[in-house]
Amino acid sequence: MEKITPNIIFNISNDISDEIIKDEALRIMKACFQCGTCTGSCPSGRRTAIRTRQIMRKAVLSLDEVLSDEDIWLCSTCYTCYERCPRNIPVTDVIIKLRNLATQRGFIKPAHQKVTQVLADTGHGVPLGITKNSEENQWSKARESYGLSKIPPTTHSHPEAVLEIQKLMQLTNFDKLVKLEFKSINEGKK
Amino acid sequence: MSEKSVDKPNNFEPFILAIFCNWCTYTGADQAGTSRMQRPANLRIMRVMCSGRVESRFIIEALKRGADGVLIGACHIGDCHYVNGNHKTVRRLPLIKEFVKQFGFNPKRVRLEHISASEGAELTEISKEFVKELKSLGKNPRSSNK
Amino acid sequence: MTESNPKTISKSKSPKEEDVRIGLYICNCGINIGGVLEMDDMIEFGKTLPNVTLCKKYKFYCSDNGQAEIAKDIKDGLINRVVVAACSPRMHEPTFRRVLKSNGLNPFYFAQANIREHATWVNMYDHEGAQRIAKDHIRMQVAKVRKLKALETIKVKVKPSTLIIGAGIAGMNSALDLADQGFKVYLIEREPTIGGHMAQLDKTFPTMDCSSCILTPKMVDVSRNPNIHIMAYSEVEKVDGYIGNFEVKIKHKAHYIDQLKCTACGACVDSCPVICANDFDLNMGPRKAIYIPFPQAVPGQYTIDIDHCIKCGNCASPSICEPGAIIYDEEDHYSTLKVGTIIVSTGFDQIDPTNLKNYGYGKYENVINGLEMERNLSSTGPNLGKPVCPSNGKPPHSVAWLQCVGSRDNREGYHPYCSRVCCMYAIKQARQYKEKHPEAECYIFYMDIRAFGKGYEEFYESSSHDFGIKYMRGRLAEIYENPDKTLLLRGEDTFLSQPIAINVDLVVLSTGVEARTDATNVATMLGIQQTSDGFFMEAHPKLRPLDSLTAGIFMAGVAQGPKDIPDTVSQAKGAASGAAILMAKGEVEVDPYYAVVYPNLCSGCRSCINLCPYSAITFDESHKVAYINPIMCHGCGTCVASCPSNAIEQNHFSGDQLMTIITDVLGGLY
Ligand SMILES: Cc1cc2nc3c(=O)[nH]c(=O)nc-3n(C[C@H](O)[C@H](O)[C@H](O)COP(=O)(O)OP(=O)(O)OC[C@H]3O[C@@H](n4cnc5c(N)ncnc54)[C@H](O)[C@@H]3O)c2cc1C
Numbered sequence A: 001m002e003k004i005t006p007n008i009i010f011n012i013s014n015d016i017s018d019e020i021i022k023d024e025a026l027r028i029m030k031a032c033f034q035c036g037t038c039t040g041s042c043p044s045g046r047r048t049a050i051r052t053r054q055i056m057r058k059a060v061l062s063l064d065e066v067l068s069d070e071d072i073w074l075c076s077t078c079y080t081c082y083e084r085c086p087r088n089i090p091v092t093d094v095i096i097k098l099r100n101l102a103t104q105r106g107f108i109k110p111a112h113q114k115v116t117q118v119l120a121d122t123g124h125g126v127p128l129g130i131t132k133n134s135e136e137n138q139w140s141k142a143r144e145s146y147g148l149s150k151i152p153p154t155t156h157s158h159p160e161a162v163l164e165i166q167k168l169m170q171l172t173n174f175d176k177l178v179k180l181e182f183k184s185i186n187e188g189k190k
Numbered sequence B: 001m002s003e004k005s006v007d008k009p010n011n012f013e014p015f016i017l018a019i020f021c022n023w024c025t026y027t028g029a030d031q032a033g034t035s036r037m038q039r040p041a042n043l044r045i046m047r048v049m050c051s052g053r054v055e056s057r058f059i060i061e062a063l064k065r066g067a068d069g070v071l072i073g074a075c076h077i078g079d080c081h082y083v084n085g086n087h088k089t090v091r092r093l094p095l096i097k098e099f100v101k102q103f104g105f106n107p108k109r110v111r112l113e114h115i116s117a118s119e120g121a122e123l124t125e126i127s128k129e130f131v132k133e134l135k136s137l138g139k140n141p142r143s144s145n146k
Numbered sequence C: 001m002t003e004s005n006p007k008t009i010s011k012s013k014s015p016k017e018e019d020v021r022i023g024l025y026i027c028n029c030g031i032n033i034g035g036v037l038e039m040d041d042m043i044e045f046g047k048t049l050p051n052v053t054l055c056k057k058y059k060f061y062c063s064d065n066g067q068a069e070i071a072k073d074i075k076d077g078l079i080n081r082v083v084v085a086a087c088s089p090r091m092h093e094p095t096f097r098r099v100l101k102s103n104g105l106n107p108f109y110f111a112q113a114n115i116r117e118h119a120t121w122v123n124m125y126d127h128e129g130a131q132r133i134a135k136d137h138i139r140m141q142v143a144k145v146r147k148l149k150a151l152e153t154i155k156v157k158v159k160p161s162t163l164i165i166g167a168g169i170a171g172m173n174s175a176l177d178l179a180d181q182g183f184k185v186y187l188i189e190r191e192p193t194i195g196g197h198m199a200q201l202d203k204t205f206p207t208m209d210c211s212s213c214i215l216t217p218k219m220v221d222v223s224r225n226p227n228i229h230i231m232a233y234s235e236v237e238k239v240d241g242y243i244g245n246f247e248v249k250i251k252h253k254a255h256y257i258d259q260l261k262c263t264a265c266g267a268c269v270d271s272c273p274v275i276c277a278n279d280f281d282l283n284m285g286p287r288k289a290i291y292i293p294f295p296q297a298v299p300g301q302y303t304i305d306i307d308h309c310i311k312c313g314n315c316a317s318p319s320i321c322e323p324g325a326i327i328y329d330e331e332d333h334y335s336t337l338k339v340g341t342i343i344v345s346t347g348f349d350q351i352d353p354t355n356l357k358n359y360g361y362g363k364y365e366n367v368i369n370g371l372e373m374e375r376n377l378s379s380t381g382p383n384l385g386k387p388v389c390p391s392n393g394k395p396p397h398s399v400a401w402l403q404c405v406g407s408r409d410n411r412e413g414y415h416p417y418c419s420r421v422c423c424m425y426a427i428k429q430a431r432q433y434k435e436k437h438p439e440a441e442c443y444i445f446y447m448d449i450r451a452f453g454k455g456y457e458e459f460y461e462s463s464s465h466d467f468g469i470k471y472m473r474g475r476l477a478e479i480y481e482n483p484d485k486t487l488l489l490r491g492e493d494t495f496l497s498q499p500i501a502i503n504v505d506l507v508v509l510s511t512g513v514e515a516r517t518d519a520t521n522v523a524t525m526l527g528i529q530q531t532s533d534g535f536f537m538e539a540h541p542k543l544r545p546l547d548s549l550t551a552g553i554f555m556a557g558v559a560q561g562p563k564d565i566p567d568t569v570s571q572a573k574g575a576a577s578g579a580a581i582l583m584a585k586g587e588v589e590v591d592p593y594y595a596v597v598y599p600n601l602c603s604g605c606r607s608c609i610n611l612c613p614y615s616a617i618t619f620d621e622s623h624k625v626a627y628i629n630p631i632m633c634h635g636c637g638t639c640v641a642s643c644p645s646n647a648i649e650q651n652h653f654s655g656d657q658l659m660t661i662i663t664d665v666l667g668g669l670y
């Protein structure tokens, strides 16, 4: 006869929660009593589908969906829940930890992957819109009017530093984690 | 005279003589037990009615015979069951530490802590920390083999 | 020397060491000890200790069978001293001492090694460590027992009178029970009237009895009982002495009215031009500067609120106060009492929610707390029992109660514990409001409803079923005030997993209870302890819930921890019975741990004299030596540790005994 497994509905484990509580400060997350103060306080939850309390529940029960679902990415890290949680749980920090974990386990959103790719390519998460004749850019005119150089002293004016950033990404295995492709800088400039 | 700074292996289990007053710290230690608060196995607890009973010779004798540390547990100031026995202990401590130094021991091996009857958690924390400190100080130079 | 030092200790002449035969009994305590320690190894170890004649183990030595085994070994003459290695001596030392005593051994030839609380329970997973500590603890107590001396307990007379601090429903009940047994009771209350918080309540859950209808007859009983001496508007200043013989100093605050002359006619009230906030109504209504807190107050005499009085002299005019009771320059006065026992029943303060900024208490007019709602609902309250919104004086169409305000909150300044009354009082108040305004909407925002008492769950059930109160599961996140002073509540309905927003007219914060702000002063004055939550600490949470750690002092009511009226009254009866047992017996036995001076060793330096907190040490001028009065000595041992000539010994904690513990456990020679 087939053995009936006790966890019919969920695959309940400690897999995710154990990972989170490796950080001593987050150990208290297991004390969440599902009061809902966090969801009720969440400014993001009023507009989006994030239900902070449910994230906490799923994290305590280590349900994989907490990593694969979009919810953890909808938090704006405003720290309101963190401040109000009556069990003193650093809720926002738990969410950030969940994001790290999600990424490590390959649950990365395409948009986030793209941002890191841009970072790898340009050295900026949000690069300046540099067109061929940068003189025409509003921002470079503004910089000049304050007596600053046209292009800021970042990778925009030191494209060779992008290589260093890429090297760091390689050394930390960040490139593999988020599946980056390194185009050569000159190529990128074309 | 002071302890020679020889190499200090910290993979030993420090022997701590704990002298606790009956009303606060001993009861706090009972509470730690009842609440199953786990702590390293280093405290040998001796009960006195009040921390005011603690004589310097208890401490010197313990160190001379190889104890790695002595922890005196008293009520918080103002809470002594006998009004102010613990004030006297506090005042005696500098003298005790001076004796300890003269006998060639690091005075850090002797601690006075105020731990109330409901502070099992504090006791647990303090023991952990004291054990850590004693490990870094190394064995009592007089201890033969422990 | 006329007053000779007691002869219980004769230095160096203990019974010869070779006569010492110790029975060492190691208790398994079920699996509490036996499940962690290697018991066979423990027994082998025990047998190697000096003077241990026999070493045994058993599953529960505190049980009848366990005790019988020890008794048999004593009676058979095998042993003359006993060490039990088990739980804390604070638990069972008296049990085992009785075994020795009833079998012809001096009960002080006993020592208990704590290998449960101090070893196996704190090293549940480190079995090796637990074994190491347990062995050392046994070694220490075997060392001690070798050196112990036979002692006689001291018998102390217990005066047949009780001091009760705090005259709420707890203090009043204890007072009546003791007075009816014929004991004299001094009932101290710091407010001008007895009654406590119960006098401020309107109805009581779950029976909906009118609070004052059941309280005021009790207050009258208290005032009429010839054995009860009410001392209202008074506070305890100082407590000295010990079980059976406490000496208490009381401060009687000035009423500015001669309490013996005042006939409580009340003629003065109309003459007083000053109108100030009525603190009995939580400042929601007015009262005069000359007042009684409420019409049924006991004692009924008037008091002048001197901070508000302008000394216009109206009330003092003979045409107003005929007996001439007004004394504007009256001063506080003091008295002293001697009592045998003390009961502390000082009750609680309400948690102040002002710092919970997201709820806006103190900022939004229509956010009030539980006790304010209680006065709001009361027919003797500021609105004569017709609750209104403070902003417009109109009855609210919708009311929301917020549970666990300040309770079950681990954040700094609030309390992790459950206050145990707020769920039920919120349901009660919501129901009362629904009775008056069936058309109104009542919401209760809660995390868990704790309806644990007799009839409580039924009361809860009927509140939604018969009264239509809406229960919203979720702790409310925040409140905003709308321009019209109504309130916007935001939170989550956790059953729907849906953020919600609701507008209501009135919000009641179900604020919990906390220890009185002056609880620490009271504890220090009495020499009793507080638990980490600030309430007074019981000697044992289960077996001695009403005794303090100081003999002769008991506690009752919310002073010991949050509870409702039925539980408070039960505790009051228990505390009264604890005090009555001591007083009915008339004497108690006290451990003879007093200190003794050896006159032949005393150098007469007088170092000890000023150290004693109880002035138990005097100087015998004719022999130029110190003398300790064993009745006055409480046995702290402070003088012993300070004597430069080593001339003082403390019974049962002598230098020899303590030094042997140290040298033995460290492998010494002694
Ligand atoms: C809003 C609210 C509603 C409630 N409703 C109910 C209900 O419906 N049913 C129910 O069963 N319970 C109810 N309770 C609980 C109930 O109020 C308590 O259980 C009860 O009042 C406790 O009585 P007590 O005598 O222990 O304390 P208290 O009533 O606080 O009395 C203590 C007394 O001691 C005095 N005192 C304090 N310190 C000193 C001092 N240092 N010296 C001298 N005197 C001192 C105080 O002035 C006071 O008179 C409610 C509580 C609240 C807050």
Ligand code: SF4
Pocket: A031, A032, A033, A034, A035, A036, A037, A038, A039, A052, A053, A056, A081, A084, A085, A086, A087, A088, A089, A091
């Ligand atoms: S506020 Fe804290 S306790 Fe409440 S549900 Fe959120 S995480 Fe859990």
Ligand code: SF4
Pocket: A038, A041, A042, A043, A044, A045, A052, A074, A075, A076, A077, A078, A079, A080, A081, A082, A091, A092, A095
């Ligand atoms: S920190 Fe994130 S989850 Fe918490 S309230 Fe802010 S947005 Fe919501």
Ligand code: SF4
Pocket: C597, C601, C602, C603, C604, C605, C606, C607, C608, C609, C625, C626, C642, C643, C644, C645, C646, C647, C648
């Ligand atoms: S301190 Fe010692 S020597 Fe001095 S008077 Fe007191 S008992 Fe005597």
Ligand code: SF4
Pocket: C594, C595, C611, C612, C613, C614, C615, C616, C617, C628, C632, C633, C634, C635, C636, C637, C638, C639, C640, C650
């Ligand atoms: S033991 Fe304490 S109480 Fe007794 S005489 Fe000495 S100092 Fe006083």
Ligand code: FES
Pocket: B021, B022, B023, B024, B025, B049, B050, B051, B052, B073, B074, B075, B079, B080, B081, B082, B084, B085, B086
């Ligand atoms: S009784 Fe604890 S220090 Fe005095």
